[in-house]
């Protein structure tokens with residue numbers, strides 16, 4: 001770095017901060033879905049931030065999230081040399097140590113039991129998905145990305161996002177429907 | 187017979203649009219005419235209405251994972267510090 005009082009440097013630094021700060025949590029979520037691990041996710045976002053900083057001057061400022069997700073995806077494939085960046089290898093199941101719905105709204109005991117059963121079935125069904133389908137489902141329905149941002153994160157066309165998402169949901173939905181022993185009969 | 191086939195075709199047509207209808211994602215909105223046609227069908231068809239309800243339940247259940255998978259606040263703080271130091275180096 002040359003002149004420490006360079007106003008251009010200053011403007012770039014402020015631009016960078018403005019683009020990036022609101023997206024840190026989303027980047028961490030997506031990174032976790034892509035890497036399947038919280039620790040790798042943090043490393044990945046860290047590296048993404050450094051690369052984004054270097055690329056700030058080339059960015060037109062229009063869609064910071066999409067810009068960052070593209071850098072994240074490229075960084076991930078460089079870091080892990082993935083043959084298929086849209087193929088999420090392993091997914092950390094939503095946590096074996098998961099508190100039993102601690103975070104969900106309070107429900108009567110029967111509802112809670114039904115919810116627990118549904119959620120276990122859901123985990124099995126998501127587990128059984130093709131990893132490419134699972135990645136899209138997690139990014140849209142859990143990480144709450146738009147179709148377009150999901151496409152950026154995975155490096156696939158929006159149409160592919162939609163068809164994978166729709167098939168994934170239909171598969172999971174059907175799997176939940178035939179859950180063993182409904183509670184209504186006791 | 188013809189009525190049954192017609193009904194099947196309507197359900198098939200609807201099934202292909204239900205998720206876009208529920209998501210209302212900016213890049214894949216239904217056209218107003220499609221929207222009207224779908225809502226008219228849902229008002230009359232129990233089977234498709236049940237599918238919509240299943241999608242809503244699935245969405246609620248997966249939405250429950252969102253909170254659970256929220257990033258560790260310490261990781262967020264460390265990454266904010268990374269941003270700070272990148273910016274500070276430039277100044």
Ligand SMILES: [Zn+2]
Nearest residue numbers: 197231233234
């Ligand atoms: Zn129908």
